[in-house]
Amino acid sequence: MRWLVLGLLLLLPAASAVDIGGFELDDGKIVGTYMPAGLEGTISCYENDNHIMDVVYRNDSIEISIHYFDALDKIISRNPFLKDELERALMEQAIAPINISGTSSFNLEYGGCTIELHDIPTRFFRVICDKIVITGLDYTINQQKENVVKLERDNFSATLFSDTSMEVSGNNITAYGNLMLVSFSYVEEKEIEHAFINKTIGGEITINGYSKNLTDYVSYFGNISVVPEALHRGKIVLSVTGEDKSGGKIVKINLGKDVCICSDFSLSLDGREIKRASNFNDILDPDDDGLEPEYYVLSSVYGDEGMFLLVTIPHFSEHQLIIQFMVENTAARTAAIFLGFLVIALASFYMFKK
Numbered sequence: 001m002r003w004l005v006l007g008l009l010l011l012l013p014a015a016s017a018v019d020i021g022g023f024e025l026d027d028g029k030i031v032g033t034y035m036p037a038g039l040e041g042t043i044s045c046y047e048n049d050n051h052i053m054d055v056v057y058r059n060d061s062i063e064i065s066i067h068y069f070d071a072l073d074k075i076i077s078r079n080p081f082l083k084d085e086l087e088r089a090l091m092e093q094a095i096a097p098i099n100i101s102g103t104s105s106f107n108l109e110y111g112g113c114t115i116e117l118h119d120i121p122t123r124f125f126r127v128i129c130d131k132i133v134i135t136g137l138d139y140t141i142n143q144q145k146e147n148v149v150k151l152e153r154d155n156f157s158a159t160l161f162s163d164t165s166m167e168v169s170g171n172n173i174t175a176y177g178n179l180m181l182v183s184f185s186y187v188e189e190k191e192i193e194h195a196f197i198n199k200t201i202g203g204e205i206t207i208n209g210y211s212k213n214l215t216d217y218v219s220y221f222g223n224i225s226v227v228p229e230a231l232h233r234g235k236i237v238l239s240v241t242g243e244d245k246s247g248g249k250i251v252k253i254n255l256g257k258d259v260c261i262c263s264d265f266s267l268s269l270d271g272r273e274i275k276r277a278s279n280f281n282d283i284l285d286p287d288d289d290g291l292e293p294e295y296y297v298l299s300s301v302y303g304d305e306g307m308f309l310l311v312t313i314p315h316f317s318e319h320q321l322i323i324q325f326m327v328e329n330t331a332a333r334t335a336a337i338f339l340g341f342l343v344i345a346l347a348s349f350y351m352f353k354k
Helices: 070-079 082-096 193-198 328-353
Strands: 001-011 022-027 027-029 041-047 051-056 062-067 099-101 105-110 114-119 123-135 142-146 147-151 156-161 168-171 172-181 201-207 215-219 226-232 237-243 249-256 265-269 294-303 305-311 318-324
Touching: 041 114, 051 114, 051 123, 114 215, 156 193, 201 226, 215 226, 237 249, 249 318, 265 305, 305 318
Parallel strands: 001 027, 201 249
Antiparallel strands: 001 062, 022 027, 041 051, 041 123, 051 062, 099 105, 105 114, 114 123, 123 172, 142 147, 147 156, 156 172, 168 172, 201 215, 226 237, 237 318, 249 305, 265 318, 294 305
8 A cells, every 4th residue: 555545525515605614523534615626636745855645636525645655665565564553653643733723724744745725715725845746637727927827627717826936747737845726716706816926915814703713814925814803793803914025915804694794894904994995906906005905895795695805905014904894783773763752752742732
């Protein structure tokens, strides 16, 4: 047995695109939701010239395989009776680094390789190691830049990004150092790919309920961090930080249907209300309005399913971003109605008295 299969990952669901899914360990397997959704191929990871692991994407699942080192192969070939013991030891060692953060992210570090998956509306995968080789692709492959490659087939598209040049040979792609795969579900979302190419998108946070266990964040560029400070029904307070030299960045905020308790809301940054951008293209350039932040609502995802917001932050240190839903105060409304009737009653009393 050449490699150790950790498990099938991410069964394709029929759930709402806005709802956060979740990962859980089930009989030694890591199970989640809708991440694959159209991608098929094998991503092989190498560190110090050793083949460390494979991430096999299928249309309905993902399989992670950790390879034995060559020395272990030789030991097993000489003493086959050790195979079961070695498999058991490797399984324990491999599962130990798995970190299930909140309900929607998956991280694995093994043999110097790091993989990161996020179960959010944006299909996201990142791998960090010396060499990454992608094979078994049956897509139209378009190398848009030295470090940007687009995959397309039927209604599916994904974009690959790396900090260094990628090599495309037939249906195979090779990257070095790191690789990030991003794919979007909605037509309007796909335009955000330009923000990835220009590195103007800082990160993405998904909030599926008023609990920190129902949130997930992924950082894209500029070491941008978005942390929920407070989550109260109708009010979300986020702490946003990043590198001072990173320049303006876009932050994508996905709000689940249970979070959007009404259609009226306001956004403020450091106590100042943020204005709405005039159009979608305006929001893609976070520096075009000087130092003024803006926000935009993706119209293709709005209503019963939830809401996607894009917020531009012109410069970075530490900011407080507040989303406030305009929830009607029932007690105040009742008091106002009562006061109105009281005024009418008093006016009528004086009229009849005269």
